[in-house]
Amino acid sequence: MTLLTTIGAFEDHLDIGPVRVPGDASFDGERYTVSGSGYNMWFDRDEFHFLWRRVEGDIALEAVVEFPALGVDAHRKACLVIRQDLEPDSVYADFALHGDGLASLQYRAEQGALTREVQSNRSSSRIGIVRRGDTVTALVDGKPSGGSVRLPLTGAYYIGLAVCSHDVDVAETAIFSDVHIGSPDSSGTTLYSTLEIVDIASTDRRTVEVFDRWIEAPNWTADDRLIYNSEGLLYSMAAAGGEEKRIDTGFATRCNNDHGLSPDGTLIAISDQSQDDGGSVIYTVPIDGGEPKRITAHAPSYWHGWSPDGSTLAYCAERDGVYGIFVIPADGGEETRLTTARHLDDGPDYSPDGAWIYFNSDRTGRMQIWRVPAAGGEPERVLETETADWFPHISPDGRWMTYIAYDGDVEGHPRDHDVTLQLVDLTDGSTRLLAELFGGQGTMNVPSWSPDSSRLAFVSYAYL
Numbered sequence: 001m002t003l004l005t006t007i008g009a010f011e012d013h014l015d016i017g018p019v020r021v022p023g024d025a026s027f028d029g030e031r032y033t034v035s036g037s038g039y040n041m042w043f044d045r046d047e048f049h050f051l052w053r054r055v056e057g058d059i060a061l062e063a064v065v066e067f068p069a070l071g072v073d074a075h076r077k078a079c080l081v082i083r084q085d086l087e088p089d090s091v092y093a094d095f096a097l098h099g100d101g102l103a104s105l106q107y108r109a110e111q112g113a114l115t116r117e118v119q120s121n122r123s124s125s126r127i128g129i130v131r132r133g134d135t136v137t138a139l140v141d142g143k144p145s146g147g148s149v150r151l152p153l154t155g156a157y158y159i160g161l162a163v164c165s166h167d168v169d170v171a172e173t174a175i176f177s178d179v180h181i182g183s184p185d186s187s188g189t190t191l192y193s194t195l196e197i198v199d200i201a202s203t204d205r206r207t208v209e210v211f212d213r214w215i216e217a218p219n220w221t222a223d224d225r226l227i228y229n230s231e232g233l234l235y236s237m238a239a240a241g242g243e244e245k246r247i248d249t250g251f252a253t254r255c256n257n258d259h260g261l262s263p264d265g266t267l268i269a270i271s272d273q274s275q276d277d278g279g280s281v282i283y284t285v286p287i288d289g290g291e292p293k294r295i296t297a298h299a300p301s302y303w304h305g306w307s308p309d310g311s312t313l314a315y316c317a318e319r320d321g322v323y324g325i326f327v328i329p330a331d332g333g334e335e336t337r338l339t340t341a342r343h344l345d346d347g348p349d350y351s352p353d354g355a356w357i358y359f360n361s362d363r364t365g366r367m368q369i370w371r372v373p374a375a376g377g378e379p380e381r382v383l384e385t386e387t388a389d390w391f392p393h394i395s396p397d398g399r400w401m402t403y404i405a406y407d408g409d410v411e412g413h414p415r416d417h418d419v420t421l422q423l424v425d426l427t428d429g430s431t432r433l434l435a436e437l438f439g440g441q442g443t444m445n446v447p448s449w450s451p452d453s454s455r456l457a458f459v460s461y462a463y464l
Contacts, residue, residue, distance in 0.1 A: 353398065
């Protein structure tokens with residue numbers, strides 16, 4: 001970080017929103033003491049005390065944050081804030097250290113919209129928040145805590161220190177020391193991959209783990225583990241976070257991001273490029289590791305779905321120069337082509353009743369979501385949108401469909417793009433936003449639903 005100012009360069013402080021107990025701020029030459037009340041910084045409006053400074057462009061703000069007293073509410077929060085204006089419903093992001101130790105990146109992407117959250121899997125008294133362009137990233141002990149978010153700001157905006165008591169009748173106090181305001185370090189870029197979980201009901205996100213390498217495409221096991229690939233190998237980790245374990249895939253050491261679990265949880269289908277001159281071939285491997293069993297005779301073949309009864313695999317493959325949707329017995333055998341259009345059909349996944357295979361196709365000129373009867377038949381369009389839509393996955397209970405949306409002019413499914421995860425309610429056809437993130441390829445290529453349909457796993461990326 002390039003130091004631009006010394007501690008003490010904030011311009012003013014004030015209460016945001018109709019707080020009941022006035023706040024205050026002071027500086028003793030080394031530390032800021034900020035007191036604030038307020039019901040919360042949440043939903044569509046905020047109440048807190050804010051020590052602020054106006055800035056423009058990219059910025060990094062770091063501090064050591066402590067609560068000097070036990071406090072009243074465990075969810076009182078001391079925050080590093082980036083905020084468009086001083087209105088209670090402003091666009092903003094903050095990295096909040098709560099009284100109970102929770103550290104979370106909270107943000108409101110549009111004025112008056114509901115606040116969303118990405119919970120960190122780590123906490124510390126040293127926290128930071130960084131803005132680069134429209135991307136905001138939270139730091140714990142100088143390293144990304146996961147879940148970078150897009151925050152559109154215009155012109156000059158506010159940064160600063162904030163305290164909210166989470167109790168309208170109480171003012172709480174936090175100490176901010178070793179405060180640094182500067183330009184984000186641009187001496188180099190390191191890729192960080194964040195394994196995340198989003199809650200379907202609230203759309204709040206939680207970081208499982210942050211990696212300083214490329215990871216992709218999580219699957220969710222019945223015993224609450226996540227399986228993902230990285231640098232040609234498969235790994236697993238508890239959905240709650242913890243130790244990373246490598247899954248033995250024998251000679252298959254060039255696994256790509258097309259892999260997934262059998263319905264009974266005993267096998268994992270992989271797409272590996274170690275054989276056939278680097279062409280992708282589908283194999284199955286015991287869930288705890290073992291020697292791969294070859295399923296497809298021809299390459300390239302990319303696994304995407306397993307029938308609910310475990311008897312059949314669905315995959316995308318190139319044959320005779322055209323990519324289409326194929327099925328094959330799970331033990332191997334003759335493959336059957338389900339789609340024959342001279343367009344790219346990709347990403348097939350079964351509906352939970354086994355009646356349909358959902359996929360994405362550019363047969364109308366832009367990638368959109370379609371489905372075809374699993375027994376064969378005429379494809380039908382599922383959605384018509386202005387975005388380029390990839391990788392539909394139906395929740396285990398059949399209620400929801402999720403997919404990745406790129407800007408409409410993006411071709412293919414490249415990495416390093418701003419994308420969204422969209423959620424379709426299959427009971428009424430309504431669509432809502434699950435998450436905005438930097439990603440694309442690797443984010444959610446394969447089935448990533450929790451077994452109870454309440455959560456979705458995915459990967460976001462950042463270069464810092």
